[in-house]
Amino acid sequence: MTEMTKESAAALNLLQDLIGRARRAGADAADAVLFEGISLSHARRLGKTEKLERSEGEDLGLRVFIGRQQAVVSSSDRSPKALDELVERAVAMARTVPEDPYCGIADPGEIAREFPSLDMLDPEEPGVEVLIERAQAAEEAALAVDGVTNSEGAEAGWGRSSVALAASNGFAGAYSGSSQGVSASVIAGSGTGMERDYDFASAIHAADLRDPSEIGKSAGERAVKRLGAKKMPTCRCPVVFDPRVARGFISHLLGAISGPSIARGTSFLKDRLGDRIFPEAITIIDDPHRHRGLRSKPFDGEGIANRRRAIIDKGVLTTWLLDLRSARQLGLKTTGHAARGTASPPAPAATNVWIEPGALSPKELIADIDGGFYVTEMMGMGVNGVTGDYSRGAAGFWIDKGEIAFPVSEMTVAGNLKDMFARLVAADDLEFRTGADAPTLRIDDLTVAGA
Numbered sequence: 484m485t486e487m488t489k490e491s492a493a494a495l496n497l498l499q500d501l502i503g504r505a506r507r508a509g510a511d512a513a514d515a516v517l518f519e520g521i522s523l524s525h526a527r528r529l530g531k532t533e534k535l536e537r538s539e540g541e542d543l544g545l546r547v548f549i550g551r552q553q554a555v556v557s558s559s560d561r562s563p564k565a566l567d568e569l570v571e572r573a574v575a576m577a578r579t580v581p582e583d584p585y586c587g588i589a590d591p592g593e594i595a596r597e598f599p600s601l602d603m604l605d606p607e608e609p610g611v612e613v614l615i616e617r618a619q620a621a622e623e624a625a626l627a628v629d630g631v632t633n634s635e636g637a638e639a640g641w642g643r644s645s646v647a648l649a650a651s652n653g654f655a656g657a658y659s660g661s662s663q664g665v666s667a668s669v670i671a672g673s674g675t676g677m678e679r680d681y682d683f684a685s686a687i688h689a690a691d692l693r694d695p696s697e698i699g700k701s702a703g704e705r706a707v708k709r710l711g712a713k714k715m716p717t718c719r720c721p722v723v724f725d726p727r728v729a730r731g732f733i734s735h736l737l738g739a740i741s742g743p744s745i746a747r748g749t750s751f752l753k754d755r756l757g758d759r760i761f762p763e764a765i766t767i768i769d770d771p772h773r774h775r776g777l778r779s780k781p782f783d784g785e786g787i788a789n790r791r792r793a794i795i796d797k798g799v800l801t802t803w804l805l806d807l808r809s810a811r812q813l814g815l816k817t818t819g820h821a822a823r824g825t826a827s828p829p830a831p832a833a834t835n836v837w838i839e840p841g842a843l844s845p846k847e848l849i850a851d852i853d854g855g856f857y858v859t860e861m862m863g864m865g866v867n868g869v870t871g872d873y874s875r876g877a878a879g880f881w882i883d884k885g886e887i888a889f890p891v892s893e894m895t896v897a898g899n900l901k902d903m904f905a906r907l908v909a910a911d912d913l914e915f916r917t918g919a920d921a922p923t924l925r926i927d928d929l930t931v932a933g934a
Contacts, residue, residue, distance in 0.1 A: 491657035494519070494647035497561065501545055502651050504570045510547040510577065512588050514650035514785075516825060518542045521643050525614040527622060528636035535611065544825025547573045551582040557825035585811040586828070588785065593817070594654040595788035598781035599772050603660035604643070605688040614639040621667040621699035628669075628703025630710065635668035635679060637699065646780075654786030662777075663692045667699040671706035678712065678890075680705035680860075685917065687775045705859075708880075712892035715881060715933040721855040722896055722929045723848065723882065726912065728861045729921035733836050735900055736767070738868055740800065742809025742820075742831045751871035751901060752800065759798040761904050764841060767795035771819075771834035777918035778834040782819075785829050789819035794836075804831040838921040841909035845923040848910045855882040856931050858896065871900035877931075895932040903929070 498515040505513040519541040526534035544557040547570075554576035558569050622637035640663070647657040666683035682702040684693035724732075744750040752760065761767075770791040773779050783789045785807055794802055803813070806821035806829045822832035849857065862876035878892040903926050910923035 487657070488659075490645065491647060491659070494645065495649055495655045495657055498647055498649035499655065501543075501566060501570065502649060504566065505545065505547045505573065506651060508570050508574045510549060510574055510651075512548040512651045514546050514588050514648065514654075516544045516784075516823060517645075517647045518825060519645045521608075522640065523609070523611070523614060523642070524638065524640040525611065525618050526636055526638040527615075527618050529634050530619075530622070532615075533636060534638075535615075542825045543569070544823075545569055545573050546828065547577050548587060549574070549577045551584055551586060552577045552580050553583060553586045553828065554580060555826060555828055583808075585808045587807065587811075588650050588652050589654070589787060589807060589817075591652045594650075594652055594786045595656065595782040597788075598656055598658070601658075601772060601779045601781060602775050603658065603687055603779055605661040605663070605690075607689065608643070609641050609663075609689065614641065617665050617695040620695040621665055621702075622669075624696040624699030625667045625669045625703040626699075628700060628707060630671045630707035631669050631703045632673055632677070633670040635670060635681075637667040638665070639695070640664045648782075648784070648786055650786055652786070656782050656786060658781050660779075661687055663687070663689050665692065665695045665698050667702040669699075669703050669706050671703070672710045676710060678706055678709035680709060685777060687777065691775065709878070709890045709892070712878065712890040713881070714893045715856075715891050715931070717930070717932045717934070718854070719928055719930055721852045721882075721925060721927045722931065723845075723852070723855060723857045724921075724924045724926070725857065725859045725879070726914065726916075726921055726923055728858055729838075729924040730917060730919050731861060732903075732907070732924065733767070733838065733919045733921060735866055735868075735873075736795075736904070737804065737833050737836065739871075739900070740794065740803050742803050742805040742813065744868065745803050746809050746812040749869050751867075751869060755800055756803065758800055760800050760901070761795055761798040761907055763798045765795060765798050765907055765909060766793050766839040767836065768792075768839060769794050769833045769836045773835045776835040776915075780834060783817075784821040784823035785817070787817055787819040787821065789834070792818075794833075804833060806831045834918070835915075836919050837913060837915065838909055838924070840911045840913040840922045843908075843910055845910045845912055848908065848923060848925050849882050849887075850885040852882045853884055856880075856891070856894065856896070857882050857887055861896075866900070873898050873900050873903060891933070893933065897930040897932060898926070
């Protein structure tokens with residue numbers, strides 16, 4: 484169970500008082516959410532400080548219901564007068580908007596009663612000097628790489644946030660989390676032959692953060708490797724996606740199985756629930772309770788219990804991502820995927836998602852490719868969520884006789900996600916770095932357009 488701090492108790496008392504005011508003003512039901520955050524960030528370029536900022540903020544959101552009419556209002560002012568005006572405005576708005584037959588908070592029997600402890604908060608706030616040292620180490624290591632000629636800068640940051648949610652159905656819950664990050668971006672080469680690249684790391688606890696010098700060295704080496712890029716002829720060939728870009732396929736899948744897209748009929752997977760859409764070797768996990776996970780949370784944005792699930796189980800699509808509203812539209816139960824801010828109603832969103840690793844190393848994955856494309860960067864948003872058509876700019880390296888041979892750029896990778904999902908092969912190099920993670924992925928017989 485998550486222990487209740489004095490700060491969390493005070494936040495929940497505020498929200499419950501706000502809900503009580505809304506009920507007395509005429510609302511049939513209400514929920515309220517409070518976000519509080521502190522952040523500290525430092526940026527430097529070529530040894531000189533470009534930014535050193537600390538910010539603190541809070542935002543309060545109230546949602547009220549009168550029958551099947553709902554309104555959402557928000558404020559950063561917690562004074563009694565401002566809260567009175569917030570309630571008055573919300574109730575007045577709810578009386579004037581059209582009815583929504585699917586809106587509403589959870590029934591009391593649906594709400595979460597117990598919350599897991601996820602170790603989401605590093606209690607120690609790093610000093611300014613710590614962030615300066617991290618960014619300095621990253622940039623100096625990047626500039627020390629032979630062939631690196633300039634820096635776009637290095638950054639280090641820290642943040643702490645708290646979330647409290649309460650509703651008139653009896654739900655009350657709160658949790659806090661921290662974040663740490665380091666990044667570096669540098670340029671290699673000169674004149675028209677310059678190339679840039681970057682690396683970064685994020686973690687909940689400082690102890691889990693990658694060494695800043697390692698991040699900088701990696702950014703420099705990546706940039707240097709891209710020098711002398713060629714443009715290859717158009718062909719059909721195997722395409723291998725570096726983990727840094729392979730995670731993009733997770734977002735394409737999540738968008739296609741989001742409840743509102745299914746309810747509107749605007750997804751290329753709208754009729755595929757229960758079907759095998761990936762090879763049997765592919766399993767994709769969504770786990771809101773991952774220990775120290777970058778997107779972990781003990782309950783969803785509507786106070787519903789959430790849990791680990793295989794959204795793709797041995798290739799089979801097992802679920803949509805549903806909040807209460809989209810579940811009601813589809814005649815189903817919520818899957819506990821609601822996320823919300825302060826100024827709009829909840830909407831479905833996944834948490835920590837990853838593609839389970841396969842059996843082959845990345846080297847083994849490309850060993851039989853006579854000619855193919857290893858992608859390390861993708862550009863553009865050329866993905867049609869209705870049809871699954873996929874076309875994106877790409878850069879990376881050419882694979883020749885099973886080896887990474889030379890850099891290539893100004894290429895386009897095209898196909899259809901239905902076919903691409905069905906041919907996907909995963910390597911064994913999964914690392915948890917962003918909250919949506921994938922190992923190296925291979926898809927055969929894609930169109931690669933170049934010269």
